[in-house]
Amino acid sequence: MATPFTTVPGAVLDDDGRLLHLGTPAIEQRSLAQGTAVAPLGDRTVLAVAGEDRLSWLDSLSSQALTALAPGESTELLILDPKGHVEHAASVVDDGETTWLIADAANAESLLTWLTRMRFRLRVAPRDASDEVAVVGGTAAAIARVVPEALAVWADPWPVIGAGGWGYAATEPHPGGERDWSEAIVPLATLDRLADAARAGDIALAGTLAADALRIAAWRPRAAAEGGERTLPHEADWLRTAVHLNKGCYRGQETVAKVHNLGHPPRRLVALQLDGSDAMLPDPGAIVRRDGDPAGEITSVARHYEEGPIALAFVKRSVPLDAALTVDTPDGEVAAAQEMIVPPDAGATASVPRLPRLSRRR
Template sequence: MTDPFTAVPGAVVDDGRLVHLGAPTTEQRSLAQGTAVAPLGDRSVLAVTGEDRLSWLDSLSSQALTALAAGESTELLILDPRGHVEHAASVVDDGETTWLIADAPDAAGLLAWLTRMRFRLRVAPRDASDEVAVIGGTAAAVARAVPDALAVWVDPWPQVGAGGWGYAPAEPHPGAERDWSEAIVPRAVLQRLADAAIAGEIALAGTLAADALRVAAWRPRAVTEGGERTLPHEADWLRTAVHLNKGCYRGQETVAKVHNLGHPPRRLVALQLDGSDAMLPERGAAVRRDGDAIGEVTSVAHHYEEGPIALAFVKRSVPLDAALTVDTPDGVIAAAQETIVPPDAGATAAVPRLPRLSRRR
């Protein structure tokens, strides 16, 4: 089937994703200002129905979901027995169906695991990606573009949720003014949006623009910052995806021990990259101190205000003021680190803070 966005002037479409429309940095500004929306072809949607759906998901995940109200947004993590992040999903319930928005590469594995864990409960998880799509943008922009959405997930990041904990010492948090929602819509809406964009009635942005805004807000994502090595603490994910006071779930013991008694072995940092030579690293590129590899890049973007930026995991022992470099295909570039998770992160060393409503410059 032909992707409807291929006919939009300037559109670059790759494997069902509208990557950009020729001006990714301009698209970022439009997304942030609420004058454009982004079709998120890199997302998949799982639908969970049945009377036991919320208590069932509560028992399996890091998040307290039993009392989730219709229309309320949160997110969950599925951890392995050692507390590492296996899957992540954005969560919104409409009163009859719990919708899980997941990174496309992660959705099949998440569904397979959920299906194995049904037992005799009244739950029915399924992949709804052939029926629905996801549209992202500010809350107001999404409401204007798709007023007939089936459900809308409002990103809670970086607010510290009930039972959560924030490690990032920055105040205000760089994501404090993040206004991001993702609407679940029937797939027929994509053609309507494409037609409106061709007619000049609506502005669109690509996934490159959406991801750049995420990186600038230090927002972790399963397909980049998640994985079999990642503890939620390392990415400051306890802030929005973990309830520290809920009942038992797989991986909970590690979450509690690391938070209360220890420190995560790695920590996520934000990198301001030297943009003088227009060289950007690739995901997985080595981060070095004095030539020795001490971490790796997880996400890279060229932000419309901050220029080239990245997120990276580094060893906890790396000093906060250490001079770092990053490998690129064309050579090594300098990188200045900003602390997301401090080396002494833990219950006795970090105090949860609600971000102020102002933006880092």
Template sequence: MVSPFAAVPAAVVDDAVLLHVGNPLREQRALEGGEAVVPRADRSVLTVAGEDRLTWLDSLTSQALAALAPGVSTELLVLDPNGHVEHAAGVVDDGERTWLVVDREDAEGLLAWLTRMRFRLRVDPQDVSADFGVVGGTASAVATLGDGVVAVWRDPWPDVAIGGWGYAAVDPHPAAARDWSEAIVTTSTLDRLASEAERGERRLAGVLAAEALRVAAWRPRVAAEADGRTLPHEVDWLRTAVHLSKGCYRGQETVAKVHNLGHPPRRLVALQLDGSDAMLPEPGAEVRAGGEPVGAITSVARHHEEGPIALALVKRTTAVDAPLTVAVDGGEVTAAQEQIVPPEAGRTAAVPRLPRLSRRR
């Protein structure tokens, strides 16, 4: 796969993904300010056509979709029978077909599963990534993309959707002012954006900048936070992707039991990493408390204001004020944790709201 952005000045491309264009920290500020857009070759695009598409997706997934209005954005999860996250997708319908924005690593598996579940219904799931790509940015930034935009998915995070539930017990949420949309565009539009950037007429950012903003917003992603045994409760995904009072779907029994009667075994935390060392941990790196392993890093980034930050899944019983360390090549770094999902999440779901500490260095 060849990226049309490889010839952009200072571009660094890996596996067709534009990582950055010279300065990821500056690119973060440009993205937040609506001054740049980011080509998301790490995303794929699926569509579902057919008269039964919304009721069919409603019956299979965690989200209430049967009455989804054209142009309204939401998010769905596909769970296994035990309630673990298998797939996730951003969802927007245009009145004729439903567009699904998914992590590239997840697209093949999700399409295969949807295809198996068609039965005799009037639905036609397809991977259209050869003809369409994804470009992210603020709503105002993606509005400048012009012709070639076929749909726009507005990320609902961190708003608590109808039927959802937010576990994060901080006020305000770090993503309260988050403005993020992803436009589905034709491949010819991607070529045009690349040409504009080469001529200096279009400002681009790379995926590293977009990922740093995601991590700072505590926003889960299936390619990072879903390890095959992740429950949506553990990463606060009930907030945007689960409707707790909709009809039956695979994994619903576990979702209801954990939310109403139990506690998820792990919880997502935000980590501020010791910035004195240039070494960043890798996803999967061991998180320790008192020298004992208590979890693992799921995402890591350098933020333009907060410095080295990460998301990690740790045991529910890990003390919220426990000093943590994270394994890096040849040693470890210290990490200050900030509570995202509280240990009480689940049976005592109505946890008190806490004032949010400053996360700036």
């Protein structure tokens, strides 16, 4: 598929024309983190919701309290099924007239279909805005410098615990604490300008692989990877930024409250440091094993510019924190050192001790 980035030097695109990388993913990660590059996020789709009732309507459907969302304020929401599992997630920013939802491209169409069915007689008009706008990611300073024409900018609240939220991760400092990440909603023509500037050497670009590696290192869940029909928000520590525990009723709320106040989620998200810098990375869905038996599965994986091969995975709650784990890869099993994101006793508003984080590889 022809895109503005096809002729950018080094550009590698997927079958849908999305910029994966420009030949140097590790350098692109560092540039993104340092604010010297921006990433066109072709794996993100923008939905626009207009109408006077838009915020109260989204509030009633989702896990987040949105009625009082101020123009320019950033948050995120989850759409849960009746049993409390994550069906959709979206980044949310309102400009005073339109609420912009940034969603994983793989899930955006089904999210829009569901929202459209839930309009009833309210004054709301959700639409797919992908033929009008695109998404560009980077640090707040890089976004302001490179795409000043942005229609709206979503600043990722992760991992700060929002109003009504709750954090399970018991590691200090949280690896996402220093992550500076924003996503700008820009006119579609901006992509042509960025491609021209990159070809001229005036700006540096990064691909979606670099952006995702930084996300994984920050333990940041996303719907296309950590969401799904089995995922409870508690399992991914998603109550931090996407759930308001004291808001009004919404689909799945009963499960959210019961697990948080009375029970424990059956799985928990962990970060894995994978052994073998030269080994092939496991694929999402690869089996995590304890003593040879399946104990979980990989959800996201990357080769980080500082930490080496890393992954996020869901494991059974019963897996001990000091368990020796391995992960299936095309080259065979590799050892995996576990870092606790969600503790085994998450839920029941458990109080867990704060733990120092494993040192990073250099």
